[in-house]
Amino acid sequence: xxxxxxxxxxxxxxxxxxxxxxxxxxxxxxxxxxxxxxxxxxxxxxxxxxxxxxxxxxxxxxxxxxxxxxxxxxxxxxxxxxxxxxxxxxxxxxxxxxxxxxxxxxxxxxxxxxxxxxxxxxxxxxxxxxxxxxxxxxxxxxxxxxxxxxxxxxxxxxxxxxxxxxxxxxxxxxxxxxxxxxxxxxxxxxxxxxxxxxxxxxxxxxxxxxxxxxxxxxxxxxxxxxxxxxxxxxxxxxxxxxxxxxxxxxxxxxxxxxxxxxxxxxxxxxxxxxxxxxxxxxxxxxxxxxxxxxxxxxxxxxxxxxxxxxxxxxxxxxxxxxxxxxxxxxxxxxxxxxxxxxxxxxxxxxxxxxxxxxxxxxxxxxxxxxxxxxxxxxxxxxxxxxxxxxxxxxxxxxxxxxxxxxxxxxxxxxxxxxxxxxxxxxx
Numbered sequence: 494x495x496x497x498x499x500x501x502x503x504x505x506x507x508x509x510x511x512x513x514x515x516x517x518x519x520x521x522x523x524x525x526x527x528x529x530x531x532x533x534x535x536x537x538x539x540x541x542x543x544x545x546x547x548x549x550x551x552x553x554x555x556x557x558x559x560x561x562x563x564x565x566x567x568x569x570x571x572x573x574x575x576x577x578x579x580x581x582x583x584x585x586x587x588x589x590x591x592x593x594x595x596x597x598x599x600x601x602x603x604x605x606x607x608x609x610x611x612x613x614x615x616x617x618x619x620x621x622x623x624x625x626x627x628x629x630x631x632x633x634x635x636x637x638x639x640x641x642x643x644x645x646x647x648x649x650x651x652x653x654x655x656x657x658x659x660x661x662x663x664x665x666x667x668x669x670x671x672x673x674x675x676x677x678x679x680x681x682x683x684x685x686x687x688x689x690x691x692x693x694x695x696x697x698x699x700x701x702x703x704x705x706x707x708x709x710x711x712x713x714x715x716x717x718x719x720x721x722x723x724x725x726x727x728x729x730x731x732x733x734x735x736x737x738x739x740x741x742x743x744x745x746x747x748x749x750x751x752x753x754x755x756x757x758x759x760x761x762x763x764x765x766x767x768x769x770x771x772x773x774x775x776x777x778x779x780x781x782x783x784x785x786x787x788x789x790x791x792x793x794x795x796x797x798x799x800x801x802x803x804x805x806x807x808x809x810x811x812x813x814x815x816x817x818x819x820x821x822x823x824x825x826x827x828x829x830x831x832x833x834x835x836x837x838x839x840x841x842x843x844x845x846x847x848x849x850x851x852x853x854x855x856x857x858x859x860x861x862x863x864x865x866x867x868x869x870x871x872x873x874x875x876x877x878x879x880x881x882x883x884x885x886x887x888x889x890x891x892x893x894x895x896x897x898x899x900x901x902x903x904x905x906x907x908x909x910x911x912x913x914x915x916x917x918x919x920x
Contacts, residue, residue: 536744550872551868725855737870744757801828806888
């Protein structure tokens with residue numbers, strides 16, 4: 494493995510960094526397969542147990558509520574103990590919890606098992622983002638974040654697709670057991686991965702004296718940087734939309750276009766899986782734009798989110814049939830293009846010893862205001878009106894997110910200049 498001061502900017506060798514990245518990608522993919530497999534099985538579960546649409550939404554929200562509660566304390570463990578060990582243990586836990594869902598006998602039991610999945614997944618995004626920030630040079634950070642986050646739509650699409658197919662062929666319980674196995678294997682492999690050493694929480698004053706950070710300094714690290722605070726909120730609004738679409742788009746196709754459950758799941762998964770193109774493409778374009786525009790990591794999310802809002806509005810209100818579905822597919826490419834730049838900002842403007850904590854705050858905010866809220870809010874609006882009305886509010890949520898990213902871009906360069914430059918050292 495290379496010296497941490499190697500000119501390439503890699504902490505380890507490029508080959509080993511890519512191996513670790515591959516494991517991180519697979520874990521995030523299985524994370525979302527386990528998280529979203531339930532959505533295309535709503536009709537089957539509702540039929541078996543007689544639960545409402547709101548209760549179906551709660552089965553998704555349960556995961557996110559557990560993440561909201563535990564992400565912050567687990568991220569501190571990640572930053573101050575070990576990213577690799579924490580991630581490996583968490584992945585083993587969420588895989589077992591997914592298998593446990595197959596053994597439940599009523600709504601309450603399934604809800605609790607789904608919460609246990611969230612317990613396992615609570616610190617993965619902060620730990621993974623911190624590892625990628627340490628593994629790769631800063632000029633490659635956005636594109637690697639984009640590639641990593643492409644695992645979200647891939648895992649979500651696979652989960653939605655498998656849930657619908659297995660529910661029809663074998664029954665919905667089998668789906669939980671089948672998708673749990675691969676993640677468990679990768680989790681065990683990850684326990685043996687190397688990492689960078691825990692970063693000393695210190696900074697340098699005007700006289701170049703090294704000063705240990707106190708709690709007030711850690712709080713100041715976040716509250717004095719508008720760019721990262723606005724990024725957290727902008728991410729939450731986009732996540733509200735993506736979670737709503739992941740959760741309810743299969744139902745939209747079933748109810749509004751009279752498409753069978755299995756086919757509806759395939760169509761919905763095809764829409765969201767196209768973020769596989771959007772997330773890495775967004776990272777590449779963001780890094781490219783950053784060569785000429787310092788605040789591109791927030792300008793690009795503002796632009797891509799605005800365009801996503803216009804495309805989704807057109808799909809939901811102006812067109813039907815084939816044209817509508819094509820617009821949904823375009824939306825699938827665009828909607829996650831923001832993530833690479835926004836995720837990089839949560840790492841760029843924060844002390845290297847608090848990177849997992851920074852992304853933990855992002856996860857808490859986006860899950861509390863976005864992912865955990867969206868399935869229930871959409872389900873409630875659906876219960877009171879119809880699925881068309883529920884989804885029609887989403888373009889306006891995206892517009893608000895674009896505005897927040899744009900305002901944040903005005904503060905990014907100044908906030909970047911406040912960051913303590915602490916070198917990372919390999920284990």
